[in-house]
Amino acid sequence: YxxxxxxxxxxxxxxxxxxxxxxxxxxxxxxxxxxxxxxxxxxxxxxxxxxxxxxxxxxxxxxxHFSNILMWRALIPADKLKDVNLEEKGNYWFGPGRTLITYWVRPNNLYSILASVPATEVQRESWTESGDIEDLRRSFSDIEPRARKMMEQIETGFITGMYYRxxxxxxxxxxxxxxxxxxxxxxxxxxxxxxxxxxxxxxxxxxxxxxxxxxxxxxxxxxxxxxxxxxxxxxxxxxxxxxxxx
Ligand SMILES: Cc1cc2nc3c(=O)[nH]c(=O)nc-3n(C[C@H](O)[C@H](O)[C@H](O)COP(=O)(O)OP(=O)(O)OC[C@H]3O[C@@H](n4cnc5c(N)ncnc54)[C@H](O)[C@@H]3O)c2cc1C
Structure with a gap:
């Protein structure tokens, strides 16, 4: 800038x-x-x-058009991930109706989470700003153990509706x-x-x-x-x- x-x-x-x-x-x-x-x-x-x-x-x-998908975004400081093996630059998990895309925005400092879920899985009237992390965890409750360990470290997250024209x-x-x-x-x-x-x-x-x-x-x-x-x-x-x- x-x-x-x-x-x-x-x-x-x-x-x-x-x-x-x-x-x-x-x-x-x-x-x-x-x-x-x-x-x-x-x-x-x-x-x-x-x-x-x-x-x-x-x-x-x-x-x-609304894609009927919501995107969660969250950041986790590296010290909370010491016990999770996430040394790869990027990780992708794909499941029915959902994806989890994670990567280091600052290597060994700050980890970024992007998680897409069906719009019906978020129980609130407005999902334009911060969301209840329990909704996010519920959407990925049966995910692979390493990803679950990582998700347990998320404290706050933001939700955005995915729109396009x-x-x-x-x-x-x-x-x-x-x-x-x-x-x-x-x-x-x-x-x-x-x-x-x-x-x-x-x-x-x-x-x-x-x-x-x-x-x-x-x-x-x-x-x-x-x-x-x-x-x-x-x-x-x-x-x-x-x-x-x-
Ligand atoms: C979850 C998510 C992940 C994404 N990941 C990627 C990625 O990995 N790679 C990638 O390339 N893209 C990614 N994108 C897309 C990217 O964020 C957008 O395509 C990009 O921000 C669009 O830039 P823009 O400048 O065209 O519009 P915007 O970023 O929307 O900026 C428009 C600007 O115009 C201003 N404005 C609006 N109306 C007025 C007005 N009337 N008068 C004055 N100013 C006004 C706004 O305040 C804003 O500053 C992602 C998007 C999302 C939601």
Whole structure:
């Protein structure tokens, strides 16, 4: 982040502001913030995630789909895992309707747990934030002994519903385009959401570095043409992985 922030002119980065809408004309795009302020530029790249307001203005209301899967996330400090043999970089356990994916985020320091379970197995009205660890343990009650030992060390966990959208046939409109989850949100079972966003960013930077002014819309079309076939395949692949692993 610091590296990126250093590479743009002072004063051009505005944090903590909410984009409300935009208007474009032949010469540029004006973004209106929730505060009422306006910012004008040559290009607008909507990188605002699965609930993108830019996408909604471009394409109208579109459905998000729930995969009926919840993902638990938890971290365990290494000293709690001294008696569990987890020296591999990553471990995967697959069971009916569920997966357990674990790895060291900081070797010999912090261990990360991602556990997907059927949505029906979590007994609470809202599962958007922290969850009852007993629900998690119940979902994996007959798991392999080493994994059970590891799960006994989890103290708190967070739950996220796994949502996705279908691939779309277009995401560039004049001087406005989308990238990352705003353009192609997917379930995380190929571990590709952020990776595809990074590829988008590199491609946008490359096409825009060659043009200025009136040629911006054409460059954004090139970006989309280069990226959309690949992200569509990855979105479909991620959904296929859900079927394969659950
Ligand atoms: C459990 C889980 C595991 C995952 N594992 C992996 C993995 O291993 N590898 C991988 O590549 N990907 C993984 N992903 C996917 C990855 O997290 C996402 O694809 C990635 O975060 C998308 O990045 P983004 O910048 O497009 O969107 P987001 O991360 O959603 O960021 C959007 C940003 O826009 C801001 N925003 C939204 N609306 C507005 C507005 N109106 N005005 C101003 N700002 C706004 C938000 O505050 C946010 O900061 C995983 C996801 C999950 C849920």
């Amino acid at each position: 610091r590296y990126l922030a250093r590479s743009i002119p002072d004063g051009s980065l505005r944090l903590g502001v909410q984009v409300a809408s935009f208007e474009q004309d032949d010469a540029g795009v004006a973004v209106r913030l929730a505060s009422g302020d306006q910012i004008r530029g040559d290009v607008l790249i909507g990188a605002d995630g699965i609930h993108s307001v830019i996408r909604k203005q471009l394409r109208g209301e579109e459905p998000t 279908d691939p779309i046939d277009r995401w560039t409109y004049g001087r406005v385009t989308l990238m990352g989850d705003a353009a192609h949100p997917m379930v995380p079972f190929l571990a590709q959401g952020a990776a595809q966003g990074i590829e988008d960013a590199w491609t946008i930077a490359t096409v825009l570095s060659k043009v200025s002014g009136k040629d911006v819309p054409q460059a954004l079309q090139e970006y989309e043409q280069r990226r959309r076939p690949r992200t569509t395949r990855v979105q479909s692949g991620a959904r296929a992985m859900v079927k394969l692993t659950h």
